[in-house]
Amino acid sequence: MVVLAPLVGAVLTPIVARRDRRVAPWWALGVMSVTSVAAVALMVRVAQEGPFSYYMSGWVPPIGIEFRFDEVSAFIGVVCLVGWLAVLYSFRYIEWLRGLEKPRIPYYYTLLLLNLAGIIGISITGDLFNLFVFLEIVSLSGYALVAVSGERIADMAAFKYLLIGAVSSLLVLLGIGLVYALTGSLNMADVSARLADAPARPLAVAIGAFTVGFMVKAAIFPLHIWLPDAHAIAPSPVSAVLSGLVVKVGIIGMLRIYQIVYGSGAVDMNGLNQVLMWLGAISIVMGAFFAVFQDDIKMMLAYSTISNIGYIVMGLGLASSFGVIGASIHVFNHALIKATLFFGAGALIFRTGKRTLSELAGVGRSMPLTAAAMSIGAISIVGIPPTAGFLCKWYIALGAVQAEQPFFAFALVFGALFIFIYYIRMVNAFYFRPPVDPEILAVKEAPASMLVPILVLAALCLIMGVLGRLPLTFIEPAVTRLLSTAGGG
Amino acid sequence: MIEALWQNIDYVASVLLFCIGLYAMITKSNLIKKFIGLNIMETSVFAFIVALGVVEGGDAPIMGVGASPPFINPLPQSLILTGIVVAVSTTALALSLIIRIHKQCGTIEADELREME
Numbered sequence: 001m002v003v004l005a006p007l008v009g010a011v012l013t014p015i016v017a018r019r020d021r022r023v024a025p026w027w028a029l030g031v032m033s034v035t036s037v038a039a040v041a042l043m044v045r046v047a048q049e050g051p052f053s054y055y056m057s058g059w060v061p062p063i064g065i066e067f068r069f070d071e072v073s074a075f076i077g078v079v080c081l082v083g084w085l086a087v088l089y090s091f092r093y094i095e096w097l098r099g100l101e102k103p104r105i106p107y108y109y110t111l112l113l114l115n116l117a118g119i120i121g122i123s124i125t126g127d128l129f130n131l132f133v134f135l136e137i138v139s140l141s142g143y144a145l146v147a148v149s150g151e152r153i154a155d156m157a158a159f160k161y162l163l164i165g166a167v168s169s170l171l172v173l174l175g176i177g178l179v180y181a182l183t184g185s186l187n188m189a190d191v192s193a194r195l196a197d198a199p200a201r202p203l204a205v206a207i208g209a210f211t212v213g214f215m216v217k218a219a220i221f222p223l224h225i226w227l228p229d230a231h232a233i234a235p236s237p238v239s240a241v242l243s244g245l246v247v248k249v250g251i252i253g254m255l256r257i258y259q260i261v262y263g264s265g266a267v268d269m270n271g272l273n274q275v276l277m278w279l280g281a282i283s284i285v286m287g288a289f290f291a292v293f294q295d296d297i298k299m300m301l302a303y304s305t306i307s308n309i310g311y312i313v314m315g316l317g318l319a320s321s322f323g324v325i326g327a328s329i330h331v332f333n334h335a336l337i338k339a340t341l342f343f344g345a346g347a348l349i350f351r352t353g354k355r356t357l358s359e360l361a362g363v364g365r366s367m368p369l370t371a372a373a374m375s376i377g378a379i380s381i382v383g384i385p386p387t388a389g390f391l392c393k394w395y396i397a398l399g400a401v402q403a404e405q406p407f408f409a410f411a412l413v414f415g416a417l418f419i420f421i422y423y424i425r426m427v428n429a430f431y432f433r434p435p436v437d438p439e440i441l442a443v444k445e446a447p448a449s450m451l452v453p454i455l456v457l458a459a460l461c462l463i464m465g466v467l468g469r470l471p472l473t474f475i476e477p478a479v480t481r482l483l484s485t486a487g488g489g
Numbered sequence: 490m491i492e493a494l495w496q497n498i499d500y501v502a503s504v505l506l507f508c509i510g511l512y513a514m515i516t517k518s519n520l521i522k523k524f525i526g527l528n529i530m531e532t533s534v535f536a537f538i539v540a541l542g543v544v545e546g547g548d549a550p551i552m553g554v555g556a557s558p559p560f561i562n563p564l565p566q567s568l569i570l571t572g573i574v575v576a577v578s579t580t581a582l583a584l585s586l587i588i589r590i591h592k593q594c595g596t597i598e599a600d601e602l603r604e605m606e
Contacts, residue, residue, distance in 0.1 A: 166531075177565075180541065
């Protein structure tokens, strides 16, 4: 139900909006509401009863296709929230875009809904091939959404994204093929049970293919080159979805593979963990380093995504309980924070038509609410205590200490300092620098349909910092189960 | 070593195809050629997975009069059917992007495009 609603809704959008295209956004909003209700119902059930499964048309695995809801699937909660707000945000923003002719707007909502359906599908599927299908739904709609904005280099960015993304999907498919060859099964639980007596070397190749494939999706250094252009060029609500949710698809994929392989104990994952740790650390520093030199506000946010994904991957690679917990929470919190920032940036661009920090100087005086929300987002992403970002980074740092890798805790703090520098630049530009262009003082605050998503998310950044234990109670059992099956790993 | 490779000639072929595709994708500067490279890579992975399902002397697994085992494994084929559908839609999207790039910039050579940026 939770997948079907947006999927069917997406296909129906152009038909519903055939008579009057103004229906399309409301329809999309309605579809997302239904999905959110279903998602909340599922999450409540997971919280009360633990993981459970649903079998497509009653076939029992390994023959049938399984949908499995567990703690990792709780990601759909964030997907629904950000997705719903992104649809609401699109009301005004998409109308304003030059590159998109008005009659085609319903198709934009189709793509957006398809994209969200794919992400939800990936979070809850229990079947490897299904994972690939949903991965492709997300990727294809993502490429198209990047091209929507009509900026001059949008098509080029979309094409670059498409080439690299398609190769990564192929690698995932290759990995699935290898796993199928080794085990004769595609159901995740079943594969995990059968892997125990699979030969190690082909399995290692398969895991390698999965890792590289998912790392491209997650934009880990050195496979990040597609991200800054694609995320900066896309329309702002799309940037928020891409940056907050779509890159996490790679992380979810990695988590699933870890679940399978840890469960079987067939291969020693320590080597891979080392690689992930280092790549994560390099991503943090490189992403932050490039972000410092960006003047374009969305470009800066895009590079900041790379460094934040670095945190998540490093947490996973540390493979200590605190590290993995921190990484999992950061998946949630980064989605909230980055969506706040991209929505905010979009609102600034919408009202002023400017996208560089130097031109935006002084905008805090004319758009106080947006600027305040973005400042909260900035504080939160740096990880200053009362906000959401602090908790995850604290946990990942604890994880580094726990795994007796203090160097990585150092890399983390170092990265946080860099991040601090460039967000300070942003806040400084908003409030303290004299406006370059006097017109900037005359612009109005963002319209309500854009302001509401920004403020809701900014408030959540604060609330998640204070109520940090809430996601913890959800994630802790999953992580404990994952690591205990690893044999004390 | 050579013998092992010869026995698995189908897998060797798909690895070779994969490498050819990757080479084309990286070295060619024409966007369409890059994309053809990607298509070759896709085909190689498809061929690899279909080859997994082959059973020596197997029949097509269609039930009916005169059907008798051994059958070849139908699952990889059905998976790849889905995969081909995905590849077709990727191709369609990529080609339409290339058309738009050509309309906007008047060229589809990657190096010339980079100069224009």
